[in-house]
Amino acid sequence: MALIEIKNVKKQYSSGDDVVEALRGVDINIESGEFITIMGQSGSGKSTLLSVLGGMNHPTSGEVNMAGVDIYKLPGEKLADFRAQNLGFVFQSFHLIQYLTAIENVMLPLAIVKMSTKAKAASARQALERVGLGNKLDRLPNQLSGGEQERVAIARAIVNNPHILLADEPTGNLDSKTSEEVMALFRELNDAGQTVVMVTHNPDNGKYSDRTINLKDGRVMVQ
Numbered sequence: 001m002a003l004i005e006i007k008n009v010k011k012q013y014s015s016g017d018d019v020v021e022a023l024r025g026v027d028i029n030i031e032s033g034e035f036i037t038i039m040g041q042s043g044s045g046k047s048t049l050l051s052v053l054g055g056m057n058h059p060t061s062g063e064v065n066m067a068g069v070d071i072y073k074l075p076g077e078k079l080a081d082f083r084a085q086n087l088g089f090v091f092q093s094f095h096l097i098q099y100l101t102a103i104e105n106v107m108l109p110l111a112i113v114k115m116s117t118k119a120k121a122a123s124a125r126q127a128l129e130r131v132g133l134g135n136k137l138d139r140l141p142n143q144l145s146g147g148e149q150e151r152v153a154i155a156r157a158i159v160n161n162p163h164i165l166l167a168d169e170p171t172g173n174l175d176s177k178t179s180e181e182v183m184a185l186f187r188e189l190n191d192a193g194q195t196v197v198m199v200t201h202n203p204d205n206g207k208y209s210d211r212t213i214n215l216k217d218g219r220v221m222v223q
Contacts, residue, residue, distance in 0.1 A: 002029040003195060004053070004164065009062030011048055011218075022048040023059070024218040030197065032163075035190040037206045038199045040215035046199045047168060049215065053197060054166050055083045067163065084112060088157030092169040094149045096141040096156075102128060103137040106156045113160065127155035131185060147178035154185065158194070165189065167198040171205060183208045 011023040022045045030036055040046045051057035052064060055071050064071050071082055088109075096105050106124035113120070128134055131151040141149050150170060157165055167186070171179035179202070187208045190196050198209065206212040214221040 003032040003034075003067060004028070004030040004197075005063070005065040006049075006053070007063040007065070009049075009052060009059045009064065011045075011052060011057070012060045022218055023052070026062070026215075026218070026220055028213060028220065030195070032195055033190070033193055034211070035187065035196045035209040036198065037209040037212045038197065038215060039201065039203070039206065039212055042201075043217075044215040045218040046215050048218075050166055050168050050197065050199045054087055054089060055079050084109065084160070086163045088160065088162035088165045090150075090153050090157045090165065090167040090170045092172040094141070094153045094173075096149055096152060098141050101138045101140055102133060102144070102152045102155075105141070105152055106159050109156060109160050123159055124155070127159040128152070130158070130189075131155045145178075146174055147181060150174065150178075150182050151185065154182075154189075158189065163195060165194055165196045167196065169199055169201065171200070171202060179205075 006026055006028040009023055009026045010021070013020045013022060026049060038046045038049060048057065052059050058072055066086065069082065071079060074082055097108070103121060103124045106127050107120050110120040110123060125134065125137060128137055131154050133148060133151050133155065136144065136148065141152070144152065171182055174182060183205055186196055186198065198205070
């Protein structure tokens with residue numbers, strides 16, 4: 001059985017008297033350990049699909065199964081627990097807390113985990129070392145480059161060892177050289193066994209993944 005099974009997922013939004021169909025019956029299977037890129041023009045539904053995948057956006061209809069769990073049948077608190085335990089998120093705008101150091105930012109997802117502060121700091125340090133920032137633990141975000149801030153965001157996403165890493169345009173604010181370095185890092189994490197699902201508008205990013213899913217008008221394009 002696939003790690004992720006998306007079955008006939010539809011998502012509609014009401015806009016005044018109009019109904020916008022963001023997703024129109026999407027079916028996708030993703031295996032454990034795969035690196036998937038999701039591509040499509042603006043308005044194709046790719047970010048909506050990622051938010052549905054991440055348990056943050058209830059579909060109008062259809063199923064999202066992860067490791068055999070239909071996540072949208074979980075009650076709210078259980079769904080939040082599932083997200084915290086199984087998913088890591090990386091966003092285009094980093095979402096770092098400006099007055100916290102790199103290690104303090106990475107420790108944030110561990111706030112609800114029952115472990116000592118010393119153990120949390122050790123986990124955060126290890127995550128930062130994995131992304132090449134072991135020597136910048138105490139830097140504030142404004143003391144880091146854009147690429148380094150993205151690496152902190154990636155470390156924060158992997159600190160709880162999630163089964164699935166979801167990334168939404170993670171290179172959107174980076175120059176081409178830094179983008180290549182960040183994509184190489186995602187590939188490295190994937191080679192170590194991390195399942196990665198990434199939304200991107202950059203065709204160059206697709207070469208780092210195992211396969212690319214193309215969306216158009218809320219539907220998966222048949223290759």
